[in-house]
Amino acid sequence: MTRLLLPYNKSILKLNIVFSIVLTFLSSLAFLSKESSHSAIFLVIAYYAFWIMTGGFFLSAYYFEITRKNEYYFYYNLGISKVRLWLLTYSLHLIFILPLLYVLQYV
């Protein structure tokens, strides 16, 4: 199954990385100046991990939806619906985010 999802997962991940960097930068501008018990690097990694799994993912899926909608037929012909594709890709993103969460413990 993972083999079937690779093209979509790769496209979404690439977009997500870019969107999440922008969102992390904006979050850092807004919140890093405030007092916190955590270090700045901890907060930046935490923001990045948060955006990868939320806004970055949704923006990427939305961008794909408006620019490359026809590519869903590549998956429909294999019996994979759009919702299933999103859920499976989201699960794969969880795996991608695990190393970041691991790093957070040591920052």
Next chain:
Amino acid sequence: MSSYLEVDSIRKSFGDKQVLTDIALACHPGDIIGLLGRNGTGKTTLLKIIFGTLFTDYKFIRINDEVLTQPFKSKNKIAYLPQDNFLPKSITVNKVVEIYSDEFDQKRFLEDEVLSKVTGTKIGNLSGGESRYLEVKLVLNLNSNFVLLDEPFNGISPLHIELVKNMIRDKSFKKGIILTDHDYRNVLDVANKYYLLFDGGLKPVKTKQDLIDWGYVPDEQF
């Protein structure tokens, strides 16, 4: 048991405009059904409803005794070639075939006068005709009982159109095929049953004179 596709009571409107009114159609292996109709008469809409990717309030679709709301979700039932290119542009022909390799023999699939030359090429770098040829071949080779082809000849060079027609004819021995194309001559040539989408309804076409009578082609075309 012989497989069959039965479509009934399909209605679809966009706003106030009723595009499809009570469409009924049956397809069996061996059938190559040519759907004709002017632009905007609902050919693509009908194919998408049958495939299950376009919602409508009224429809009845049965494939091999199974009533389905979204047929594409059922394995090996139906495949669809959309009007526009659908293959991811960033991957190579080899990769696309590898992803679909559960459906057919990868090596045999690529032993082809068109595809053998472009196996390592990215989809985005193929010519329009090569890309369309690959899409048609992929969809026809899936393990589905029925295939819906929306504009299969679009962008294909005259040299390769015959290859595509032969591919459709070969596959029709085991599958039921419904196709539409803006070039009605190709449809008339390859199909063995014809319908005209006219005024929201599906009119069976028995002779070429029917097409003239319904105003689809002018008299001097034949």
